[in-house]
Amino acid sequence: MTTPFSFSLGATDGQARTGAITTSRGTIRTPAFMPVGTAGTVKAVQMRDVKATGADIILGNTYHLMLRPTAERVARFGGLHKFSTWEGPILTDSGGFQVMSLSAMRKLTEEGVSFQSHIDGSKHMLTPERSIEIQCLLGADIQMQLDECPPFPISEEASLESLELSVRWAKRSKAAFEEIAGRHQALYGIVQGSVFPDQRKRSAEALQEIGFPGYSVGGLAVGEGREAMFGVLDVTTPLLPKDKPRYLMGVGKPLDLVGAVERSIDMFDCVLPTRSGRHGQAWTWDGPLNLKNAQFVDDETPLDPASDCPASRDYTKGYLNHLFRAGEYLGPMLLSWHNLDFYQRLMAAMREAIAEGRFDQFAEEFRARHRERKG
Numbered sequence: 001m002t003t004p005f006s007f008s009l010g011a012t013d014g015q016a017r018t019g020a021i022t023t024s025r026g027t028i029r030t031p032a033f034m035p036v037g038t039a040g041t042v043k044a045v046q047m048r049d050v051k052a053t054g055a056d057i058i059l060g061n062t063y064h065l066m067l068r069p070t071a072e073r074v075a076r077f078g079g080l081h082k083f084s085t086w087e088g089p090i091l092t093d094s095g096g097f098q099v100m101s102l103s104a105m106r107k108l109t110e111e112g113v114s115f116q117s118h119i120d121g122s123k124h125m126l127t128p129e130r131s132i133e134i135q136c137l138l139g140a141d142i143q144m145q146l147d148e149c150p151p152f153p154i155s156e157e158a159s160l161e162s163l164e165l166s167v168r169w170a171k172r173s174k175a176a177f178e179e180i181a182g183r184h185q186a187l188y189g190i191v192q193g194s195v196f197p198d199q200r201k202r203s204a205e206a207l208q209e210i211g212f213p214g215y216s217v218g219g220l221a222v223g224e225g226r227e228a229m230f231g232v233l234d235v236t237t238p239l240l241p242k243d244k245p246r247y248l249m250g251v252g253k254p255l256d257l258v259g260a261v262e263r264s265i266d267m268f269d270c271v272l273p274t275r276s277g278r279h280g281q282a283w284t285w286d287g288p289l290n291l292k293n294a295q296f297v298d299d300e301t302p303l304d305p306a307s308d309c310p311a312s313r314d315y316t317k318g319y320l321n322h323l324f325r326a327g328e329y330l331g332p333m334l335l336s337w338h339n340l341d342f343y344q345r346l347m348a349a350m351r352e353a354i355a356e357g358r359f360d361q362f363a364e365e366f367r368a369r370h371r372e373r374k375g
């Protein structure tokens with residue numbers, strides 16, 4: 001655990017950029033997509049297969065793991081890497097977003113968030129300090145400050161109050177992190193301010209005052225829509241230091257990823273490839289396919305013959321259709337695996353296009369080909 005966290009910028013092409021994040025557990029090629037490993041598992045996909053798709057880093061959720069099996073038990077197993085057998089870098093969230101979206105009886109105060117577990121109703125308190133303690137017990141290489149993700153829409157004054165709280169929690173998170181984290185670990189600040197440009201500026205400046213090795217853009221992908229999200233990125237990313245990674249949380253569909261890379265985002269996480277895969281939706285260069293659809297019953301072609309991922313190359317759409325109609329476990333397993341492989345191929349294609357100075361052309365061709373809705 002000696003290699004300190006560092007980010008080196010590679011090629012740039014307009015606002016888009018490539019880079020490499022060095023951690024003590026390996027290098028992350030950016031722009032990067034992080035498969036979501038909510039409860040210490042990327043649902044229905046083995047870690048060796050997640051790695052085979054090209055993922056350099058996965059995400060773990062503090063809220064889920066603190067409730068079950070608890071952070072202390074994961075620590076007794078040697079941390080989340082050993083427990084889950086994922087040997088590469090792990091990023092954990094701070095738990096705030098999921099407490100607000102999953103737990104019951106939650107009460108938010110200056111101190112933190114008290115809530116009842118959605119699993120067994122047990123009472124818990126998440127403070128900036130406790131969130132950092134949990135993320136350190138898990139052994140996360142990249143950690144998040146505890147923040148408040150405001151609902152959308154929200155009034156300007158309520159949004160300002162929320163971002164000010166998140167800034168105070170950023171300070172407390174960093175103080176706690178400096179007390180107990182290792183030099184190989186990094187803590188990101190989270191920019192809030194909803195859809196208000198002046199508030200995004202205020203949040204970005206306040207966080208840089210505190211100083212972080214990376215910055216997340218929070219408060220997005222909460223129903224504001226693609227154009228409003230891009231609009232917030234247009235005003236926010238230019239305010240952030242160019243030599244530090246920018247992470248857009250909870251995003252997104254392939255067209256969201258392309259548009260956000262175009263607006264200089266370096267890191268993404270989203271449950272979409274795995275969650276939609278479990279329900280029969282396959283993501284492809286031409287757009288999403290619902291493999292349960294009758295049109296695929298006799299389809300003898302694979303999802304992507306050009307891929308080296310067995311799930312994309314070795315199975316016909318007709319077989320996948322059959323698996324989902326029969327309710328077979330292998331259906332969600334193969335489609336989650338394929339979707340993760342497609343997402344990594346998209347990220348690799350974007351990294352290559354940026355490095356070769358042809359990202360605009362790539363984005364234009366992708367947007368022309370990738371039909372999100374039929375017709």
Ligand SMILES: CCOC(=O)Nc1nc2cc3nc(NC)[nH]c3cc2c(=O)[nH]1
Pocket residue numbers: 092093094095096097144145146147148149150190217218219220221222249250251269
């Ligand atoms: C992943 C690290 O996140 C945090 O610790 N806080 C945080 N998480 C978010 C997750 C989000 N997911 C979506 N859409 C699916 N939007 C999100 C926003 C946040 C956020 O503001 N703050």
